[in-house]
Amino acid sequence: MTLPTVLPAPRAVLFDLDGTLADTAPDLAAAVNWLRTERGLPPTPYSVLRPTASAGARGMIGAAFGLAPGDDGYEELRMQWFDRYQETMAVHSSLFGGVTELLLGIEQAGMAWGIVTNKPARFTDPLLPQIGLSHAGCVVSGDTTGFAKPHPAPLLEGARRLGIDPAHCWYVGDDKRDIEAGHAAGMVTVACNWGYCGAIEPSTWGADYLLDTPTDLLQTLRTVVEAARMAERAA
Template sequence: MKFPYSLALFDLDGTLVDTAVDIAEAVNRTLDDWKLPQVEEMVIRGWIGDGARVLVETAFRHAGSDVAVDDIMEGFMVHYGETLLLRAKLYPGVAETLEALQSQGVALTVCTNKPQRYVRPLLEHLGIADRFGAMVGGDTLPERKPSALPLLHLAQLFGRQPGDCVMIGDSATDAAAAKAAAMPLVLVSYGYPRGFDLRSTQALAVIDDMRALLSLHPQASGVASASIA
């Protein structure tokens, strides 16, 4: 079956790559620097997706600290870089799906709120960087998801209309960005939804495995989300 969209935009953390263990390590190292209590990884998983600054602010407020985020970020980014490649791993089926889409001539991009300078090193480490024709991070443009700007920028870069593209993500941030860009959306069920009800959206599908993306059928806007087995 031929994939129905000519450009695919992938979120990174929680969609292509499970990075929560490494991100949690960076957060806890930073909390330790400030003599604050550690936080369980499962709690930190619920904070991932809105960018490093929001993550840090959430962690420090959770710890009861009112220290200014600007005073924390430099140290956090050092730890973030140190832990970036420790235990990150691709989700099942990601490598095969990217290869299959590329073989069909689908242009592939990354659209993430992760700081730009960490995106390519992570993807190179995991062996999939060469699959992507462009990568947009959370600080690449003046606005990040849930703004439509990163999605529309990538569509324009490849000369596509939003309706010819599909955003693949795992959270309310991705869903809001796709809606703002009037771009079709697919959500994965295994990422970092942060309490968001994935099936409350007008996504084309909610999939449990990235390989299910290859069976995607285009649907009219407004169709309720569906699972792909």
């Protein structure tokens, strides 16, 4: 767990969804492997698919079929994957261990929390109540603002909906784009080692914090809040 020296005390924590709050990779991988099975191909190993889960269709189709946006056949696969995933998005998906306690601790500390994800609203909106996240203070999906991370617009929209200055928000994610978006929005950034993280080592992302578990994040929040209170009393 890496701790910087002094950072603003948070009034809100915004979270990425896939690979940060929720372990959705099993259902994302199952949907793309269904496409392979339909074509008479063997399933792609889950160990190959899981690290790409935060990249959504681009990551899944890239890992399973070796295709990228713009390649012949990519768009057809993407639309079929969307349809299949929508039918089966909450079969095996669940919150990461410690996330329920983390969110409760944030609420008990008087802080707000919300979700800012690149996942389209057609998936985000029905998924959240099925995995126990319907009580988020705000939900900003990948198509809410017309921009996706690493653009800061979705994060700024999340702060606006919570009514909290971005400088007093922390953003937590498991992808380098999350940290880039958080910095661009003027937020404190947290890279979560418990997520999917992709091919780029999280220690190189430049996050303000690199934490291993949701419990570490809750403890860090409490430590920073208490340090800020002590500084106010000493002033």
